[in-house]
Amino acid sequence: MLEVGTLGGYSTIWMARGLPADGKVVTLELDPHHAKVARSNFERAGVSDKVDLLVGPALQSLAALVDENARTFDLIFIDADKPNNPNYLDWAMKLSRSGTVIVCDNVIRDGAVVKKNSGDVNVEGARAAFSFIGGEKRLDGTAVQTVGAKGYDGFAIAIVE
Numbered sequence: 724m725l726e727v728g729t730l731g732g733y734s735t736i737w738m739a740r741g742l743p744a745d746g747k748v749v750t751l752e753l754d755p756h757h758a759k760v761a762r763s764n765f766e767r768a769g770v771s772d773k774v775d776l777l778v779g780p781a782l783q784s785l786a787a788l789v790d791e792n793a794r795t796f797d798l799i800f801i802d803a804d805k806p807n808n809p810n811y812l813d814w815a816m817k818l819s820r821s822g823t824v825i826v827c828d829n830v831i832r833d834g835a836v837v838k839k840n841s842g843d844v845n846v847e848g849a850r851a852a853f854s855f856i857g858g859e860k861r862l863d864g865t866a867v868q869t870v871g872a873k874g875y876d877g878f879a880i881a882i883v884e
């Protein structure tokens with residue numbers, strides 16, 4: 724699995740716990756402080772051996788992953804700086820194979836995603852994610868809206884043909 728945006732490692736730990744014995748999560752984080760906290764959380768959760776954390780701008784880490792040997796991932800979870808959603812989706816396609824599932828988080832933005840000219844860069848990022856998925860012939864996708872403590876939120880989910 725590949726994750727863009729680690730923070731404290733909460734979602735990483737959930738994914739790591741769902742892996743088979745030989746599975747790995749590669750997670751990408753810009754902020755060294757967040758990375759340090761995440762590493763200690765991986766340790767306490769007993770999943771350190773299942774997680775590779777790459778620190779730095781995700782666009783650079785993604786390029787390096789492609790350069791290294793074009794390994795592909797079963798699941799790619801995009802949850803970092805929202806304006807870069809289309810760029811992350813573009814790299815995700817390069818790191819995918821047929822059957823890869825791509826999830827892009829926080830695309831509802833309390834309903835603001837339907838406001839065409841909202842002026843909010845995160846809303847623009849959500850809209851850009853939908854445009855990318857809709858325009859990419861190899862992807863079939865939809866969105867799932869959620870509601871709870873964080874208000875109206877949701878994720879886009881797509882499968883690579």
Ligand SMILES: C[S@@+](CC[C@H](N)C(=O)[O-])C[C@H]1O[C@@H](n2cnc3c(N)ncnc32)[C@H](O)[C@@H]1O
Pocket residue numbers: 727728729730731732733734735751752753754757779780781782802803804
């Ligand atoms: C929403 S949080 C991730 C939450 C985490 N996936 C979870 O659900 O527990 C977004 C994270 O992306 C990181 N981030 C923001 N811009 C980034 C970039 N350009 N490259 C890598 N990580 C970035 C932030 O530092 C932050 O830790």
